[in-house]
Each structure stands twice: as structure tokens, then as C-alpha cells.
Amino acid sequence: MSEPLSLDPRVVGVILAMAAVTFVTKAGGLWLLSRVEVSDRLEAGISVLPGAIVIAILGPELASGGPAEWAAAGLTLLVVWRTESILLALIAGVVGVVAFRAV
Numbered sequence: 001m002s003e004p005l006s007l008d009p010r011v012v013g014v015i016l017a018m019a020a021v022t023f024v025t026k027a028g029g030l031w032l033l034s035r036v037e038v039s040d041r042l043e044a045g046i047s048v049l050p051g052a053i054v055i056a057i058l059g060p061e062l063a064s065g066g067p068a069e070w071a072a073a074g075l076t077l078l079v080v081w082r083t084e085s086i087l088l089a090l091i092a093g094v095v096g097v098v099a100f101r102a103v
Contacts, residue, residue, distance in 0.1 A: 067100070068100035068103075069097055073093065075096040076089045076096065077089075079092040
């Protein structure tokens with residue numbers, strides 16, 4: 001029989017602190033934007049920011065990746081092209097890279 005799962009209080013504390021910082025960052029950003037007049041140019045920049053962050057994180061991984069990563073990137077592009085859903089494309093990419101690495 002397996003031993004019951006125990007949680008290290010430091011790990012729980014770090015997770016809770018990260019959640020609090022994420023919340024404060026998002027709430028602070030929304031509060032700040034509600035007090036600033038947002039120009040069309042700034043709004044356009046903010047709207048593409050999530051995609052830019054994803055590319056900044058995944059770009060180096062893809063550049064140094066092998067066939068599995070490139071195949072998953074191709075699958076991701078195919079899914080986003082056919083469905084126009086970024087969420088489905090990201091899910092397909094994650095599942096794809098796991099599956100291609102297993103082959």
C-alpha cells in the first residue's frame with residue numbers, strides 16, 4: 001500500500017505566493033488601465049501581447065528542438081489555420097509534442 005501524500009508547507013506557501021502575485025499583477029494592470037486613456041495604438045499593442053509572450057517562450061524551444069518539436073509546431077499551425085482557435089491549437093501542440101516524442 002502506498003504512503004499518503006504529504007505536502008511540504010514551503011511548497012504550498014510558494015504556490016500561494018505565486019497565485020497572490022499573479023492576482024495583484026492582473027488586478028493592478030486592470031486598475032491602471034481604467035485610469036489611463038488608452039490610445040488605439042496602445043490597445044493594438046496590448047491585444048497582441050499574449051501571442052508575443054507565447055512566441056517568446058516557445059521560440060527558443062522550437063529553435064533548439066528536434067523533429068518532434070517541429071512536427072508539433074506544424075500540427076499547431078495546421079489546427080490554428082483550420083479552426084482559428086488558439087486554445088485548440090495550443091492543446092494540439094502540447095499533445096502533439098508529447099505524442100511525437102513518444103514515437
